Amino acid sequence: MNILEVRNLSVVLKAGKQKKTLVDDVSFQVAPGECVGVLGESGSGKSMTSKAVLGLLDRNFKVSGQAVFEGQDLLKKGREEMRRIRGRRIAMVLQNPMTCFDPLYRVGNQMGETFKTHTDLSSAQIRDALLAVLEKMRIREPAEALEKYPHQLSGGMLQRIMIGLAMALKPALLIADEPTTAIDSITQYEILEEFWRIKSEHNTAMLFITHDLGAASRVADRLVVMNQGRIVDEGDFGHIINEAKDPYTRLLVEKRIAVMDQYRRRVRGGNA
Numbered sequence: 507m508n509i510l511e512v513r514n515l516s517v518v519l520k521a522g523k524q525k526k527t528l529v530d531d532v533s534f535q536v537a538p539g540e541c542v543g544v545l546g547e548s549g550s551g552k553s554m555t556s557k558a559v560l561g562l563l564d565r566n567f568k569v570s571g572q573a574v575f576e577g578q579d580l581l582k583k584g585r586e587e588m589r590r591i592r593g594r595r596i597a598m599v600l601q602n603p604m605t606c607f608d609p610l611y612r613v614g615n616q617m618g619e620t621f622k623t624h625t626d627l628s629s630a631q632i633r634d635a636l637l638a639v640l641e642k643m644r645i646r647e648p649a650e651a652l653e654k655y656p657h658q659l660s661g662g663m664l665q666r667i668m669i670g671l672a673m674a675l676k677p678a679l680l681i682a683d684e685p686t687t688a689i690d691s692i693t694q695y696e697i698l699e700e701f702w703r704i705k706s707e708h709n710t711a712m713l714f715i716t717h718d719l720g721a722a723s724r725v726a727d728r729l730v731v732m733n734q735g736r737i738v739d740e741g742d743f744g745h746i747i748n749e750a751k752d753p754y755t756r757l758l759v760e761k762r763i764a765v766m767d768q769y770r771r772r773v774r775g776g777n778a
C-alpha cells in the first residue's frame with residue numbers, strides 16, 4: 507500500500523472572472539520508505555502541488571482530485587483536522603529556515619512549542635527531547651543553542667534544527683520543499699546527507715521538491731518532472747538522464763550535465 511496517492515490533482519486560481527490552472531491533473535504515489543523527487547523549474551507548480559495536498563491554500567484556489575494519505579482523502583478534511591495531521595503525521599521542511607523561526611523568541615522556546623502542541627510531554631521531558639533533537643542533528647553545545655535567537659545561528663544550523671524537529675514526532679511522510687535552496691553549497695551537502703540518513707535509518711516516506719537535478723539525484727529513488735503545472739516525465743534517475751523523451755526534461759538534464767562538465771574542468775585545473 508502507498509502512504510500517499512495523489513490522483514488527478516488540479517489547482518485553479520480564480521481571480522475575478524479569470525481562471526488560471528496552476529496544477530493540471532497531477533497523479534503520483536509515494537510508497538513507505540520511498541523518496542520521490544519532484545523536479546521542475548521555478549513556477550512549474552511544485553509548491554502549489556504540495557500546498558494543495560497539505561490543505562494550505564485559501565479559498566481563491568479551487569482544488570480538485572484526491573490526495574489519499576494512509577487511506578484517507580486529505581482534500582476532504584477540515585482545517586482543524588489538517589492542522590493536527592500536519593506536524594504529527596506529515597511533517598514539512600521549507601526553503602528558508604529563517605522564515606520558520608520568529609526572530610524575537612529563543613530557538614529553544616520555539617522548538618518547545620511544537621512539542622507542547624503535538625505531545626503530552628512535561629516541560630522537563632520537552633527539554634530532554636529538544637536536547638536529543640539537537641544532538642541528533644549534530645549541533646554543537648546544544649544547551650547553549652537552545653538559548654540563542656535565530657539570527658545567532660547559521661542558516662545551515664537552523665535548517666538542520668527544522669529537519670530534526672520535523673522528524674522528532676516520527677511522521678509517516680516528510681515533505682521537503684526546496685530545503686537546500688537558501689543555503690550555501692557546503693551546507694547543502696550536509697543537509698542532503700541528513701535526508702539520506704533519515705531515509706536509511708527511519709524508513710520515512712518523503713516528497714523531496716527541488717529545481718536541482720543534482721540535489722534530487724542524491725536522495726530521490728524516483729523522480730517526477732513537472733512543467734507548467736503538469737507531470738511531463740517520471741522514472742528513476744537513469745531513466746531521466748538517459749531516456750527522458752520530454753524536451754523540457756532533456757533541457758533540465760543537459761543544463762545539469764553542462765554544469766557538471768564545467769565543474770570537472772575546473773577541478774582538473776584547466777581554464778576552458
Ligand SMILES: Nc1ncnc2c1ncn2[C@@H]1O[C@H](COP(=O)(O)OP(=O)(O)O)[C@@H](O)[C@H]1O
Nearest residue numbers: 519528529546547548549550551552553554555
Ligand atoms: N499565491 C499565489 N497567487 C497566485 N498565483 C500563484 C501564487 N503562488 C504561485 N502562483 C503561481 O502558480 C504557479 C506555480 O507556482 P509554484 O507552485 O509556486 O511553483 P514552483 O514551486 O514550482 O516554483 C506559478 O505560475 C506561480 O506564478
Ligand SMILES: [Mg+2]
Nearest residue numbers: 552553554684
Ligand atoms: Mg516552490
